[in-house]
Amino acid sequence: MITIAPNSKRKQQILTGVVHAYIESGQPVSSRAISQRNPESLSPASIRNAMAELEEEGFLYQPHTSAGRVPTAAGYRFFAQAVSAEAKLDPEDQEWIRSELAAATTPGEVAERAGHVLASMSRGLGIIVSPSLAKSVLEHIRFMLLPDGRVVTVLVSAGGVARDKILRPARAFTQEDLDRTAEYLNREYAGRTLATIRADLLARLAGDQERYDQLVRNALELCDPRLLGENEAAEVHVEGAAQIAAAPDFADQAQLRELLAAIEEREKLVALLSSCIDEPEAVHVQIGIEGISAGGGQLTLISAPYAWLDQAQGSIGVLGPMRMHYERAITAVAYVARLFSEAPGRS
8 A cells, every 4th residue: 555644753743643543433533632632742722733734634624613623534644554563453353353263164155244244343344255257266066968068167266166057068077077177176286276287288279289179179178168157156145234324424314325226236346356366465455435335435444365385266355434443454364365265255
């Protein structure tokens, strides 16, 4: 996350104090309140001057005359960057998260519990985006011939998640053909995604036709994305919508209704969280989500990808109001992503 910081250490400390106080209280923060937090530091007058400068620089704003200051999006960005560098998840929270995920017995229940954990650790939604078939790391493939010539394909992805597909290939296969092809794919490509499997098959076919021609052609046909539905939508688990509805940050009922309707459009959530997979940071913080709804400009998204065998799989995140407990949310997202990367689909 790249952001602009105030131009002095003193103002950075004051801005951090204002954001922290506002997150706790939800009320505009006065210079006296900051002075009372740090009685041995600056006088209220010096703090007031620094807060005025921070307002001119776009980090704070004053809701009305004689009121205290409230962080802007830029102020929150600086604060999130500052706390993310030093924040650590409490050992008790770590143990609670592990125990919650350990109690799950299916991949779907793991995702549901992870979403609940993230929602509980923040003021917003906990979102888990499981990978689409194209990005799933495959552990095992099996083909079974049906009497009418169709082929049942069983794809077992990382974490033991099985997906069945019934294909109608362009030409007839025997069960022996299918067994040989499955053996070849399992031997050569376990631990890789369908996308990388197809790319390598095409390269092998072009480079060594005499040896691999028929076997690779069979594998390419049976791994055809049009037949397997490779581009099917990713699965999305969302927990904590009631917290969003009850948040005082969304007093505008029209904006709240639009936001809740946007949450139901899972494609928007997939697009938001999928974008973090290509980010260099382990945890990505986005302040202001303009594209999701009219109220999206007041939202924060904290997200992280999870991987398996060094390949990006899915993503997890917290979506909530800017006035969020960033330390807990950032460290919780990072920790859950780490657990998913250690054993995706399991706790």
